Amino acid sequence: MLPPAAKPKIAISACLMGAEVRYNGGHKASRLCSQILTDYFDFVPVCPEVAIGLGIPREPIRLVGDPAQPEAVGTVDRYLNVTRPLADFGQRMAADLVDICGYIFMQKSPSCGLERVKVYRANGTTLDGGGRGIYAQAFCALHPDLPVEEDGRLNDPVLRENFLTRVFAYSAWQHLLTEGLSRRGLTDFHSRYKYLLMAHNPVQYKTLGALLGNMGRSDPQELGPHYFSELMAALKKCATRRTHTNVLQHLSGYLKQAISAEDKQEVQQVIGQYHQGIVPLVVPLTLLKHHFRQHPDPYIAQQVYLQPHPENLSLRNAI
Structure with missing residues (x-):
């Protein structure tokens, strides 16, 4: 278990x-969030519907209208419209958190869902594709x-590993910001x-390498946020067996002068088994x-790839 001070914070639908x-x-x-991930993260529970004054229990709300800009209204009382309060609370929490x-959001929720939330026409039929929850849209x-x-x-092992890899990368970047951005800091990161x-x-x-290579006299305070946005966009793309295999081969190259022919053969065999889907x-x-x-x-020892998240999470045992 990580010491409390080292735990990254994750907001979550309460x-x-x-x-x-x-x-x-x-x-x-x-179970994943409330029993397993609590050892590694400090969770900040948020329920926007309760926060804006809706009771428990309460009349359900749903999204109606244009999927790009839907309204959140009551399913019984059509005059109940909480679109503005939910959006305002999303902006307020974005400023506070x-x-x-x-952030882990509740799926399908008209306030918190990230995608494919049902959006209804005035006649009660659903529109294709769905939309995004009002609070989630404003926050994100x-x-x-x-x-x-x-x-x-998060039940999908590839998506789960990808999300938590990004969370720890985000945490590492926040730590770098507390030290102050410098050209050396950016290059080392x-x-x-x-x-x-x-x-x-x-x-x-x-x-990204070219971006930093052309840093020249650029102010790291200006370049840093642009670099980080590009980094997070890159990490959002899930790694594949093919790209993992390519990296494993690169890493094995650092051992070619150090290990025996027999050990090299074993490394290649195991990498091949992974590539074929035989082993994780x-x-x-x-x-x-x-x-x-x-x-x-020393160069390999500093590579985040070898341990982008705590080993006990066993995230790479299932991919």
């Missing part, structure tokens, strides 16, 4: 932590780089994220880390 705040007086407790590193508009995800999607970026988005890795990512990584413990390389 019902996912077991709070009985839903319209029917119930909750939607997520400046130290969070991620003011935190475009923040890692956000819906609870249901990018160097540590080299292979993680290559796994997620090889093209963007080169673009943790298997070749564990073998590589074993060899790097025997034959340390």
